[in-house]
Amino acid sequence: MNTNKERINNLQKKLADRFGIEVKYNLLVQSMSHTSYVNEINEDRSLSYEKLEFLGDAVLQFVITEYIYRNYPDLDEGELTRFRANIVQSASLSQFSLELGLDHAVLLGQGELKNSGNRRRALMEDIFESLLGAIYLSSGLQAVTKFLNESVIKDIKSGNLKMNVDYKTTLQELLQEAGSVKIEYIPREHLDQKDDWTTDLYVNDQLLGSGVGHNRKSAEQQAAQVALEKLQAKQDH
Amino acid sequence: MNTNKERINNLQKKLADRFGIEVKYNLLVQSMSHTSYVNEINEDRSLSYEKLEFLGDAVLQFVITEYIYRNYPDLDEGELTRFRANIVQSASLSQFSLELGLDHAVLLGQGELKNSGNRRRALMEDIFESLLGAIYLSSGLQAVTKFLNESVIKDIKSGNLKMNVDYKTTLQELLQEAGSVKIEYIPREHLDQKDDWTTDLYVNDQLLGSGVGHNRKSAEQQAAQVALEKLQAKQDH
Structure with missing residues (x-):
């Protein structure tokens, strides 16, 4: 079992090697810190991933909105709205988290671990977004776009994300x-x-x-x- | 009564003079075109403001999110979420539209005019966002930020937008x-x-x-x- 430091170091290295993206160590720690972990080490709740998730969600919505706006000119705004909702939904984002191995990097308190909380879909979605927030603050919008091009947008292009859900x-x-x-x-x-x-x-x-x-x-x-x-x-x- | 062309020209000039922002004429027309107007001149609905509003809304959310994230470090993510909702709500955005005189630029069909639709709050909110979409496509994120700094963000700074609504x-x-x-x-x-x-x-x-x-x-x-x-x-x- 790796120490927390090793787990964050591994993720930092993976982001650099695979995506050419630099994420500051402290921000990366925060983006992976569940409130249960922060509580356990008696840190302030503001050091959990929640605020980075708030930021990352907005960056994600913006990048995806622009992408589908430009690349699906035949869709009307209702179709674009539904398409976007389908892209940024919990299930697909949590899938990317698992592919990236964020479930091995996330820092949870003992209680959460016992609840096998580290597999929970909502958590995986949250930390995908908080990671985007950390990338944004470390390296800006272009880095986030680069990262999304290799994950979410790649999936859109491949047709894995259906345009219209009934x-x-x-x-x-x-x-x-x-x-x-x-x-x-x-x-x-x-x-x-x-x-x-x-x-x-x-x-x-x-x-x-x-x-x-x-x-x-x-x-x-x-x-x-x-x-x-x-x-x-x-x-x- | 000005012609439609004059009204759009006036708005274009105002945006240049007051904010130093260039917006392409065709995009500006689209951002001010209600479906009732587009229907009336037998144009395709895709030439109405709705898709630009979809884009502009995402740009607005992103810029405001980053602004409050950076400038209100003491708020937790719940407070940030409520604060943002209060900032981008219909009432305040429609107010900016009226201040900018967008009610004089919006292009409506005869039916909408009779309904005094050009004063409707929802419409004013919509075209504030579609204008942001047009600014973004014409001149990029920095221009949108500049524009918002002189409108929405100025209001946040002045304390006109309350942080916590009950x-x-x-x-x-x-x-x-x-x-x-x-x-x-x-x-x-x-x-x-x-x-x-x-x-x-x-x-x-x-x-x-x-x-x-x-x-x-x-x-x-x-x-x-x-x-x-x-x-x-x-x-x-």
């Missing part, structure tokens, strides 16, 4: 895993042809999400996407 | 405008001290939002914020 079908399948369920998409009053549609999604008579779109179909897809994100957040926490 | 109080006041209402914050089962709290917000027994936070208070604030955004979206559409 959220309604995905949601239906997920909900029906637990048995019979009543799913209703109820459009709100739609007065003007030019206005957007708003649709509420009720599952067993409980409002689970709402969506806005240029037509009924797109509003329903968005409502289903919102509901899926809620269910996913529930699972992650 | 969303619970704001929501309560808003809901009670319409009469008596039952508001309940119900925490989900909270198993582990180290875990985040999740709280569901019910208004008259209907789920209106959920929040996740490091403690009960912060989860409730987030749930209230989600609910406020929903109500605002409802008003805007």
